[in-house]
Amino acid sequence: MSILAYDLGAGSGRAIIGRLTDNRIVTQEIHRFANEPVKIGDRLHWDILRLYHEIQQGLIIAKQEHMLPESIGIDSWAVDYGLIGRHGELLGNPYHYRDWHTHGVMEKVQEHLSPSAIFQTTGIQFLPFNTIYQLASLRQSDSPLLSEAERFLMIPDLLRYFLTGEMINEFTNATTTQLFNAKQGDWDRKLLSSIGIPASWFSTPVQPGAAAGRVRSSLMVDLGISSIPVTAVAEHDTASAVVAVPAVSKHFAYLSCGTWSLMGTEVNEPVITEQAMQWNFTNEGGAYGTYRLLKNIMGLWIFQEVKREAEREGHHYSFEQWIDDAQQAPAFASLIDPDDVLFLHAGDMRSRIRQYCRQTGQQPPDTYGAITRCIFESLALKYRYVLELTEQLSGNTFEGLHMVGGGIQNKLLCQWSSNAIGRPVWAGPAEGSAIGNLAVQWIAQGTFKDMQEARTVIRNSFPIDIYEPEQVQAWEEAYGQFLRLITVSTQ
Numbered sequence: 001m002s003i004l005a006y007d008l009g010a011g012s013g014r015a016i017i018g019r020l021t022d023n024r025i026v027t028q029e030i031h032r033f034a035n036e037p038v039k040i041g042d043r044l045h046w047d048i049l050r051l052y053h054e055i056q057q058g059l060i061i062a063k064q065e066h067m068l069p070e071s072i073g074i075d076s077w078a079v080d081y082g083l084i085g086r087h088g089e090l091l092g093n094p095y096h097y098r099d100w101h102t103h104g105v106m107e108k109v110q111e112h113l114s115p116s117a118i119f120q121t122t123g124i125q126f127l128p129f130n131t132i133y134q135l136a137s138l139r140q141s142d143s144p145l146l147s148e149a150e151r152f153l154m155i156p157d158l159l160r161y162f163l164t165g166e167m168i169n170e171f172t173n174a175t176t177t178q179l180f181n182a183k184q185g186d187w188d189r190k191l192l193s194s195i196g197i198p199a200s201w202f203s204t205p206v207q208p209g210a211a212a213g214r215v216r217s218s219l220m221v222d223l224g225i226s227s228i229p230v231t232a233v234a235e236h237d238t239a240s241a242v243v244a245v246p247a248v249s250k251h252f253a254y255l256s257c258g259t260w261s262l263m264g265t266e267v268n269e270p271v272i273t274e275q276a277m278q279w280n281f282t283n284e285g286g287a288y289g290t291y292r293l294l295k296n297i298m299g300l301w302i303f304q305e306v307k308r309e310a311e312r313e314g315h316h317y318s319f320e321q322w323i324d325d326a327q328q329a330p331a332f333a334s335l336i337d338p339d340d341v342l343f344l345h346a347g348d349m350r351s352r353i354r355q356y357c358r359q360t361g362q363q364p365p366d367t368y369g370a371i372t373r374c375i376f377e378s379l380a381l382k383y384r385y386v387l388e389l390t391e392q393l394s395g396n397t398f399e400g401l402h403m404v405g406g407g408i409q410n411k412l413l414c415q416w417s418s419n420a421i422g423r424p425v426w427a428g429p430a431e432g433s434a435i436g437n438l439a440v441q442w443i444a445q446g447t448f449k450d451m452q453e454a455r456t457v458i459r460n461s462f463p464i465d466i467y468e469p470e471q472v473q474a475w476e477e478a479y480g481q482f483l484r485l486i487t488v489s490t491q
């Protein structure tokens, strides 16, 4: 029997069928489609209707291939949302979090809401694009959407709603808004009212694994399919990725490696302390009563932007060529803090890296090889920094680091990560979010007893590449150089 996971990542979305054979998971990608934001004027939007169309295409393909699933789950990145009007229609085109409309809003909100009050309530890190600031920005600009809206749905909630006709908020994603009260386990009315947003738009979120309706009958008729149940999985992609970490020990460190690098550990209670706030750690809701104590690291985004820019200028290198050039460039020639806000938005990344280096008294890298090397080395060093902070905050020590997600196909980065942290890296599986999405559906069906059993099956189903640290002394020295560069309190 098949189940179906839709995983919408930066750049592409995938429909992945999962099956169990001899207690091993077998996955098959049946549909891959673009998930590219669309810019209209100065605004960056989700192409939400196209995505819904592609979700339907996935079902048509599943039917044609005789793999119609027993259950469907959708995950995607956090913080973004759509608003629904009184006739049940989507109002406007959802904004993409990298849009500039939130620029400066976090600071404005903090003029009347203290950061410590926000953190004490939510346990969530301060990222300028958090939903709280997106909504505050609508209020500040007196957006007409606000007077029309009656419901708030995050992107997977919204696509699920299109499929089923039921409006349900899901927990893991809800926590990332920075509007969710971690202690009370519901939306925080005080925070909502302080940014002028009615609590009536929100319903108490359901937990990952909850039944969330069935494919609506009009769609069944259109696609010629039978009724299929839809499950609210751990719909924040990072929450799903963490479900898929094939860890053996109870306390483990993970890095979900893709456009973002999300590094942290799983805890049973949110860590809402002064120190966690100062280091800008987050406590995002996870599956089955867990929390993700983690920190966002800018990740492969910076490299992806450099590559995109190069391609626009006609430099069509293969991925191997990029890696090769990075390897040929001199080591530790210049470093950046990948989390400098300079690197958050799209465009012009090469010159921003050079600007950063000039401003910090370093030689700006000029060749593509040198730029790529600078990005990957800086990421690996930032991983060490955040890993050590995670140990201090959680009170646990980690023997190595689990890396999951598409970024692990970058073997050079995996090796350098191991060198930087001076410990082994266990890399796999690459399709972390989709596998975590499937796992929650199997747990909901009773096929797996719990998350631990799911992780054991995942460990037995997918290869794990092991990287052992090399050139430890050189990386140790580079770490000293890196530490001098970054500002400890804010990044």
Ligand code: LFR
Binding pocket: 076, 077, 078, 079, 080, 097, 236, 237, 238, 260, 262, 296
């Ligand atoms: C990763 C991710 C991160 C979140 C960022 C923006 O895909 O979901 O966890 O901070 O995207 O939503």
